[in-house]
Amino acid sequence: MRDLQLGYLGFSSTELSQTAAFFSEVLGVELLEGGHEGARLRLDDRVWRFSVEDGQANDVSYVGFDVPDLETLRQLGERLESLGFAVAEGSETLVEDRGVTRLLVVTDPDGLRVELAYGARSSAGRPYVSPIGARFVTGRLGAGHVVLSTRDLAGCLRFYREGLGFRVTDFADIPADTGEVRQVTFLRCNPRHHSLALVPADLPRRLRHIMVELASVDDVGRLYDRALAAGAVVRGIGRHTNDGMLSFYANAPGDIEIEVGCEGRLIDDSEWTISRYAGRPSSWGHQVVRGREIQIEKRKASS
Ligand SMILES: [Fe+2]
Missing domain, CATH: 3.10.180.10 (2,3-Dihydroxybiphenyl 1,2-Dioxygenase, domain 1)
Structure with missing residues (x-):
């Protein structure tokens, strides 16, 4: 495929x-x-x-x-x-x-x-212009990744793996902020470590976060400054263990969580073996910033 x-x-x-x-x-x-x-x-x-x-x-x-x-x-x-x-x-x-x-x-x-x-159209004659010169990594790797909650992991694996041909990159048992351990499945459909991750959770919402990847650590740093100034950072800068992404997390109005990263790992199918990670999903950083607790409480209250 x-x-x-x-x-x-x-x-x-x-x-x-x-x-x-x-x-x-x-x-x-x-x-x-x-x-x-x-x-x-x-x-x-x-x-x-x-x-x-x-x-x-x-x-x-x-x-x-x-x-x-x-x-x-x-x-x-x-x-x-x-x-x-x-x-x-x-x-x-x-x-x-x-x-x-x-x-x-x-x-x-x-x-x-x-x-x-x-047959996606690019807008010939209207090149992309970032208002602040941000450069996103897309192309053959796509727009980024999305992490979704699922109440039916087996069904979703059937749909995305057997149906759409996604490959499992790895699994991670991640302790959530609420104390539960969540078994996350990371799936790829191109060399990007994952374009989709599935988290079993009985939440009303599917969307956990969207990730966009920037061309350099300086692009990420500039956005980090802006997100801090906007009071929107929910997790500080850190490096993920499995996909190697250097990133931070921000909460956009409407409670839409965005991971902003760079240096994400690329996978070569011919030499990849699936691993299972456990514990904190970051080799360093991604510390919770004050305010994150408020979001979690809001979600718990509305679920
Ligand atoms: Fe992510």
Whole structure:
């Protein structure tokens, strides 16, 4: 199976304009003006990467994976159907909205809308311009990674591994802030260590965090200063044990958590063996910053 990429992601926010402003002003993402509902955000020349929509859930609404060719799209559709997942052709309106040539739409076992997209448009004549010169690592590695809660890990592994061809990179037993140990499964669909991680949790929300990768530690440092000034840092800078990512975590308005990193590990399928990590997921850093507890309490209260 050829590589896929995390192409785009839609999420809802009760604080739409503040969420969009945060991405633009703090994280340096390009905010597109007008012509659509909500806010569209760019990390590169692709027509857009994140869509923020007005909504109560403060959660991911859909995830789009880029498929390299129509034959792969056809095969993926057939495999998903053979596993019992209903696959629908995306309408012309949807195809236009997502800025692609063709789409298949399917729902993962936890009810998340997953779109398989072929032919993503880059906006010729409108090169990506970050308001603060932030340079994101995308291309063959996709937009970054997304970490999702699941109430049905076995079903999700069937969907993403058997259906979409994701490979397990590793597992980690991570003690959560609440004291429970969470068994996280890290999955890749291209050389990026993981484009998706699944965390068994009975939460109302699917979205745990989105990661965007920057071109250098100085890009990350500049964004760290801005996130600190905005009072948005929830975990300080640190290095993850498994994917080697140097990163920090910030909480955008709408309670959308973003990991901002660089130097993520790339995997060569021919020489990779799966490991299981336990304990703290960082070799150093990622310390909880005051304010994180408040978010956790809020989530516990609303779950
Ligand atoms: Fe992450």
